[in-house]
Amino acid sequence: MSKGIISKDEDYSQWFNDLVIKADLAEYAPVRGCMIIKPYGYSIWEKMQAALDKMFKDTGHSNAYFPLFIPKSFFSKEASHVDGFAKECAVVTHYRLKNDGEGNIIVDEDAKLEEELIVRPTSETIIWHTYKGWIQSYRDLPILVNQWANVVRWEMRTRLFLRTTEFLWQEGHTAHATAEEAIAETEQMLDVYADFVENWMGVPVVKGRKTANERFAGALDTYCIEALMQDGKALQAGTSHFLGQNFAKAFDVKFSNKEGKLEHVWATSWGVSTRLMGALIMTHSDDAGLVLPPKLAPIQVVAVPIYKHDEELENIRTYIKGLSAELRAKGISIKFDDRDTQRPGFKFAEYELKGVPLRIAIGSRDMQNGTVELARRDTRTKETVIQEGLAAHIEQLLEEIQTNIYQKALNFRAENTVEVDTYDEFKRLLDEKPGFLSAHWDGTPETEQRIKDETKATIRCIPLNNKQEEGKCILTGKPSTQRVLFARAY
Amino acid sequence: MSKGIISKDEDYSQWFNDLVIKADLAEYAPVRGCMIIKPYGYSIWEKMQAALDKMFKDTGHSNAYFPLFIPKSFFSKEASHVDGFAKECAVVTHYRLKNDGEGNIIVDEDAKLEEELIVRPTSETIIWHTYKGWIQSYRDLPILVNQWANVVRWEMRTRLFLRTTEFLWQEGHTAHATAEEAIAETEQMLDVYADFVENWMGVPVVKGRKTANERFAGALDTYCIEALMQDGKALQAGTSHFLGQNFAKAFDVKFSNKEGKLEHVWATSWGVSTRLMGALIMTHSDDAGLVLPPKLAPIQVVAVPIYKHDEELENIRTYIKGLSAELRAKGISIKFDDRDTQRPGFKFAEYELKGVPLRIAIGSRDMQNGTVELARRDTRTKETVIQEGLAAHIEQLLEEIQTNIYQKALNFRAENTVEVDTYDEFKRLLDEKPGFLSAHWDGTPETEQRIKDETKATIRCIPLNNKQEEGKCILTGKPSTQRVLFARAY
Numbered sequence: 001m002s003k004g005i006i007s008k009d010e011d012y013s014q015w016f017n018d019l020v021i022k023a024d025l026a027e028y029a030p031v032r033g034c035m036i037i038k039p040y041g042y043s044i045w046e047k048m049q050a051a052l053d054k055m056f057k058d059t060g061h062s063n064a065y066f067p068l069f070i071p072k073s074f075f076s077k078e079a080s081h082v083d084g085f086a087k088e089c090a091v092v093t094h095y096r097l098k099n100d101g102e103g104n105i106i107v108d109e110d111a112k113l114e115e116e117l118i119v120r121p122t123s124e125t126i127i128w129h130t131y132k133g134w135i136q137s138y139r140d141l142p143i144l145v146n147q148w149a150n151v152v153r154w155e156m157r158t159r160l161f162l163r164t165t166e167f168l169w170q171e172g173h174t175a176h177a178t179a180e181e182a183i184a185e186t187e188q189m190l191d192v193y194a195d196f197v198e199n200w201m202g203v204p205v206v207k208g209r210k211t212a213n214e215r216f217a218g219a220l221d222t223y224c225i226e227a228l229m230q231d232g233k234a235l236q237a238g239t240s241h242f243l244g245q246n247f248a249k250a251f252d253v254k255f256s257n258k259e260g261k262l263e264h265v266w267a268t269s270w271g272v273s274t275r276l277m278g279a280l281i282m283t284h285s286d287d288a289g290l291v292l293p294p295k296l297a298p299i300q301v302v303a304v305p306i307y308k309h310d311e312e313l314e315n316i317r318t319y320i321k322g323l324s325a326e327l328r329a330k331g332i333s334i335k336f337d338d339r340d341t342q343r344p345g346f347k348f349a350e351y352e353l354k355g356v357p358l359r360i361a362i363g364s365r366d367m368q369n370g371t372v373e374l375a376r377r378d379t380r381t382k383e384t385v386i387q388e389g390l391a392a393h394i395e396q397l398l399e400e401i402q403t404n405i406y407q408k409a410l411n412f413r414a415e416n417t418v419e420v421d422t423y424d425e426f427k428r429l430l431d432e433k434p435g436f437l438s439a440h441w442d443g444t445p446e447t448e449q450r451i452k453d454e455t456k457a458t459i460r461c462i463p464l465n466n467k468q469e470e471g472k473c474i475l476t477g478k479p480s481t482q483r484v485l486f487a488r489a490y
Numbered sequence: 491m492s493k494g495i496i497s498k499d500e501d502y503s504q505w506f507n508d509l510v511i512k513a514d515l516a517e518y519a520p521v522r523g524c525m526i527i528k529p530y531g532y533s534i535w536e537k538m539q540a541a542l543d544k545m546f547k548d549t550g551h552s553n554a555y556f557p558l559f560i561p562k563s564f565f566s567k568e569a570s571h572v573d574g575f576a577k578e579c580a581v582v583t584h585y586r587l588k589n590d591g592e593g594n595i596i597v598d599e600d601a602k603l604e605e606e607l608i609v610r611p612t613s614e615t616i617i618w619h620t621y622k623g624w625i626q627s628y629r630d631l632p633i634l635v636n637q638w639a640n641v642v643r644w645e646m647r648t649r650l651f652l653r654t655t656e657f658l659w660q661e662g663h664t665a666h667a668t669a670e671e672a673i674a675e676t677e678q679m680l681d682v683y684a685d686f687v688e689n690w691m692g693v694p695v696v697k698g699r700k701t702a703n704e705r706f707a708g709a710l711d712t713y714c715i716e717a718l719m720q721d722g723k724a725l726q727a728g729t730s731h732f733l734g735q736n737f738a739k740a741f742d743v744k745f746s747n748k749e750g751k752l753e754h755v756w757a758t759s760w761g762v763s764t765r766l767m768g769a770l771i772m773t774h775s776d777d778a779g780l781v782l783p784p785k786l787a788p789i790q791v792v793a794v795p796i797y798k799h800d801e802e803l804e805n806i807r808t809y810i811k812g813l814s815a816e817l818r819a820k821g822i823s824i825k826f827d828d829r830d831t832q833r834p835g836f837k838f839a840e841y842e843l844k845g846v847p848l849r850i851a852i853g854s855r856d857m858q859n860g861t862v863e864l865a866r867r868d869t870r871t872k873e874t875v876i877q878e879g880l881a882a883h884i885e886q887l888l889e890e891i892q893t894n895i896y897q898k899a900l901n902f903r904a905e906n907t908v909e910v911d912t913y914d915e916f917k918r919l920l921d922e923k924p925g926f927l928s929a930h931w932d933g934t935p936e937t938e939q940r941i942k943d944e945t946k947a948t949i950r951c952i953p954l955n956n957k958q959e960e961g962k963c964i965l966t967g968k969p970s971t972q973r974v975l976f977a978r979a980y
Contacts, residue, residue: 027623029557029616030564031607036620039552039635046553062529063536067519068558068609068640068656069580072587074520076595086587090559091597092609093583095644097562097576105566107581107606116597117521119558119582119609126519130526133517139831145529150558150640154585166558341629 003353007287012231016282020160023290023353025277033158033165037274040354043298045168045274049148051200051295052170052272055192061144061172066126068150069117074125078250081124084217088154090119090165119152124218124269127173128247135175135255135265142185143175161278162235162490169273175265177255179244182266183221186242189270190223193238201276202293202406203227203283204413205237206436206485208461213445216269220244226460226485228413229282232434234460234487237279240270278490283409284378290355291378293405294398301327301334301394302356304347306363313338316362319387326391332398352377357401358394378405419483423474426486430455436487440471440480447475457486493843497777502721506772510650513780513843515767523648523655527764530844533788535658535764539638541690541785542660542762545682551634551662556616558640559607564615568740571614574707578644580609580655609642614708614733614759617663618741625665625745625755632675633665651768652725652980659763665755667747669734672756673711676732679760680713683728691766692783692896693717693773694903695727696926696975698951703935706759710734716950716975718903719772722924724950724977727769730760768980773899774868780845781868783895784888791817791824791884792846794837796853803828806852809877816881822888842867847891848884868895909973913964916976920945926977930961930970937965947976 005018020026025041028034037045053063069092075082096111120126127145134140148170155163172189176182190207197203205225215222219241227237245264248254254262284291294300303323305316320336327334335356337347344361351359361373372390375382378401385393416435420426426437441447441459451474452458462484471480495508510516515531518524527535543553559582565572586601610616617635624630638660645653662679666672680697687693695715705712709731717727735754738744744752774781784790793813795806810826817824825846827837834851841849849865856862862880865872868891875883906925910916916927931937931949941964942948952974961970 027620030561030619031557031559031616034557034559036557037555039554042554043552045555062533064529064532065527065535065658067521067524067526068642069521069524071520072595072597075587082595086589086595089585089587090582090607091584091587092580093597094581095579097565097579097581097608099576105562105572105576107562107583117580118587126521129520130517152558168555 003289003349005287005289008230015287016278017160019281019285019289023355025281025290026160028160031165033155035160035164035166037168040298041277044280044292044296045277047296047298048196048200048276049170052192052196053148055196056146056170056172059144059188059192061146061174064145064147065149066123066130066147068120070120070123070126072116072118074129075118077125078218078246080246081218081250085121085153089121090152090154092117092119120149121151121153122269122271123147123149123151123171124173124243124247124267125251128251128253128267131175131265132251132253135253137256138177138258141175141177141255141265142181144172144185145174146170146172159278161274161281164274167274169271171269171271174268175248175253176268177257177263177266179266182244182268183242186221186223186240186268186270189268190225190238190240193240193270193272194225197225197227197237197276197279198406200293200295201280201283202402202409203237203279204406204410206461206463208463208466208485210239210461211445211448211459211484213448214458216241218243218246219269220246223464224461226436226487227279227283228416228436228487229279229490230412231282232416232487234436234489235275235279235282236460236489237276238270238272241268243267243269284405285355288349288380289353291405292355292357294357294402297355297357298333299335299351299354299356300332300398301358301360302347302351303334303336303360303362304344304351305336305338306344306361312364312367315364315367319362319367320360323390327394330391330395332391332395348375357398376401378408420474421471426457426474427455430457430488434488436460436485438483439474439486440482441484442473442476442478442480447473451475451486455488457488460485460487460489493779493839495777495779495843498720505777506768507650509771509775509779513845515771515780516650518650521655523645525650525654525656527658530788531767534770534782534786535767537786537788538686538690538766539660542682542686543638545686546636546660546662549634549678549682551636551664554635554637555639556613556620556637558610560610560613560616562606562608564619565608567615568708568736570736571708571740575611575643579611580642580644582607582609610639611641611643612759612761613637613639613641613661614663614737614757615741618737618743618757621665621755622741622743625743627746628667628748631665631667631745631755632671634662634675635664636660636662649768651764651771654764657764659761661759661761664758665738665743666758667745667753667756669756672734672758673732676711676713676730676758676760679758680715680728680730683730683760683762684715687715687717687727687766687769688896690783690785691770691773692892692899693727693769694896694900696951696953698953698956698975700729700951701935701938701949701974703938704948706731708733708736709759710736713954714951716977717769717773718906718926718977719769719980720902721772722906722977724926724979725765725769725772726950726979727766728760728762731758733757733759774895775845778839778870779843781895782845782847784847784892787845787847788823789825789841789844789846790822790888791848791850792837792841793824793826793850793852794834794841795826795828796834796851802854802857805854805857809852809857813880817884820881820885822881822885838865848887866891868898910964911961916947916964917945920947920978924978926950926975928973929964929976930972931974932963932966932968932970937963941965941976945978947978950975950977950979
């Protein structure tokens with residue numbers, strides 16, 4: 001329990017919290033369930049945003065911005081949507097404070113809104129209200145828009161990054177002339193998410209569809225990517241919804257097709273959020289702190305000089321300067337930590353905590369020998385390597401680390417994904433060796449709900465391209481044609 | 491009045507609104523005073539964000555994120571701050587809606603917050619509450635943090651981009667060990683803003699200080715950059731505040747200095763917002779539409795093919811493909827508009843409206859002659875140029891346009907900045923030839939207020955490095971040592 005972080009094995013949940021705080025990622029705000037994303041945490045989020053934003057643009061999307069506030073009446077327009085979101089939202093009722101004459105600041109009752117405003121929990125309603133003005137003809141379609149924004153859902157139990165009252169996200173909202181095109185968009189964005197989460201974050205995911213119970217409120221079909229955390233709990237890392245014509249009907253959005261006939265528009269929406277930070281942490285990190293994939297690390301390499309005399313430091317500095325230029329030319333970021341207020345050992349621990357993928361330690365003997373000591377954060381191994389060709393070696397090592405942490409997570413998931421055929425075995429594993437449990441289910445919402453009530457496990461998804469096989473539901477014994485993926489989840 | 495835009499001379503205010511709507515920059519939302527920033531408008535804002543963000547990082551700042559909601563009590567802690575911001579804010583009082591049983595969605599009175607939350611109008615209070623936990627010693631200073639966020643101020647009269655209930659902005663919040671350092675930061679960020687607004691937006695600004703009346707609520711000193719719009723009204727384009735120890739005292743933020751003594755921390759804050767979009771539009775645009783500076787134009791060059799037969803189009807396409815590669819290598823964006831649903835004349839008008847700096851028209855005769863027609867948006871001039879070396883010519887032209895629109899705006903400002911020595915002349919000019927009026931003022935808030943009440947002109951700023959000269963206040967005739975800059979303002 002050095003660094004003020006409890007061991008994962010002792011208390012995983014506490015370990016996560018400790019790590020988020022100690023690695024300067026985030027902290028709780030004085031407002032219930034809200035968080036402050038600290039500069040170091042935010043710099044990781046910025047890298048995630050930049051990569052995703054480029055992927056969205058490469059697939060033809062543009063960003064736009066819609067209002068924070070949504071008139072209350074908008075929520076009633078799509079029946080299932082209101083049930084899903086009205087329960088947990090922040091309501092603005094007044095627009096002024098005043099001094100009560102005794103020095104207290106109070107709400108001014110003369111400034112009560114005629115219609116209350118809801119702080120957006122998601123923006124389908126206000127966006128489809130807007131699209132009505134943008135869409136007349138098939139020539140106006142498709143609309144491929146994304147928004148980076150904050151949203152608010154009044155959660156009762158909150159955890160940093162995983163479930164906060166306010167969180168940051170992106171929400172894509174597209175409009176199409178046909179169901180086929182909308183479904184293709186839904187699937188394309190699921191692929192974009194899977195690509196990002198696997199190849200940038202190094203987090204393997206299962207692509208699948210949600211059951212009716214777990215669908216987004218207002219969607220005909222919800223696609224998702226599901227990841228497995230180190231404690232065997234699943235985490236939904238992103239969702240992409242085929243909304244059919246539900247919102248177009250609710251907001252009366254029609255277009256005239258090529259034959260001049262009026263039709264309702266087809267819709268999708270898709271989003272990922274700061275929750276991904278939680279997935280990142282709980283996939284790779286260890287008791288020594290964060291482990292970051294090189295592609296998302298704000299600092300990819302740190303160089304720590306080991307010296308007694310200033311002239312030694314100056315020699316090292318000159319060398320690192322040259323190396324830095326070489327690395328930067330390769331697009332690799334390096335920090336030279338020459339603070340004289342901290343000892344090398346302290347710095348080593350700090351950069352381990354912060355998840356810096358590669359650490360260079362370099363002293364006078366190294367300078368004489370033409371070597372440096374390289375330490376990998378992922379494997380916690382060290383090697384002494386020659387300075388010649390170091391930049392190229394580092395470039396290759398960073399790629400290796402990116403691959404290695406993904407592979408490690410993939411192995412973990414393979415070890416913790418088990419086919420289960422009886423309900424007893426199912427319950428036993430959930431307690432003794434939690435992970436993805438692949439099991440037969442009779443396809444009814446009732447059975448799904450009973451399993452959830454009895455075990456806290458939910459159907460995470462019906463994997464895409466699922467193998468079809470005969471079987472019996474683990475709970476009811478009724479016939480089933482495919483296995484689905486169960487787990488307890490964040 | 492083609493394109494549905496009224497002439498500037500006829501009605502400047504209506505022209506601005508028409509242009510914002512017709513050029514697809516923004517529109518009003520169904521929520522009072524809120525706006526929807528459309529994809530084209532947002533893509534300009536994104537370019538502004540990217541340039542500013544780089545400047546902030548180059549001066550050592552990091553981004554972070556603080557909560558949208560601020561407990562009501564926080565506002566009472568800094569006395570002048572509450573007066574400035576409590577009057578016009580959105581208040582969250584409840585956290586749940588419910589169905590009243592008759593199909594209506596109503597606010598659930600059982601879900602009333604104990605303490606109301608304010609949607610941030612600015613974040614000094616919540617950030618200084620947070621800094622208390624971050625700062626113990628001089629070693630923790632300076633803190634150089636910026637936030638990109640949405641804020642809400644309940645404005646009674648709103649205009650797209652210029653004054654909206656919700657707007658997007660960045661707010662820098664820094665903490666320092668000494669007053670000198672904080673003042674240096676305040677001044678540095680003013681310089682960063684001036685650099686950005688002049689060299690990226692092409693909008694000349696006057697750097698100055700606000701009078702006590704116009705200061706930010708809670709600041710000891712407010713620095714600003716003021717621009718002059720085409721209708722002779724001023725627009726405050728950015729502010730940088732020296733907050734002294736006001737917020738540190740209000741939130742009890744102390745640090746132990748090198749001698750181990752506890753002192754209150756010194757603060758600055760600084761911000762620019764989507765209001766800059768208004769300044770951009772009202773500095774350069776004309777009756778034909780937007781005029782964008784090349785550095786911020788989402789599309790810098792558009793190529794429109796003029797052809798009758800498909801094979802002609804294919805020849806042109808091949809040529810433009812090669813040109814595009816050359817331009818992209820220079821970091822210049824080009825769009826090839828080969829839509830066959832619109833005629834060239836329609837496209838020309840559309841790209842004029844959207845402010846694309848350079849337009850290439852190219853037909854079969856051009857292909858035979860090895861030429862293209864180049865049209866500049868800023869001067870609305872055309873020239874026929876040879877294809878050889880075109881990429882380099884375009885690069886140079888874009889730089890010329892960037893310089894030219896700035897110079898034009900600078901000339902306009904020079905023509906509309908007048909030294910005035912009598913109150914009659916002052917009032918006459920405000921009505922007949924509005925602009926910056928440089929006049930003597932006796933230095934009292936009362937005189938400033940009376941001038942404002944009688945003429946609607948305010949003191950925009952006391953220019954930095956102002957010339958000291960003897961004079962008499964235009965209103966009271968009392969002695970004055972320097973002229974200040976008056977104008978009616980947005």
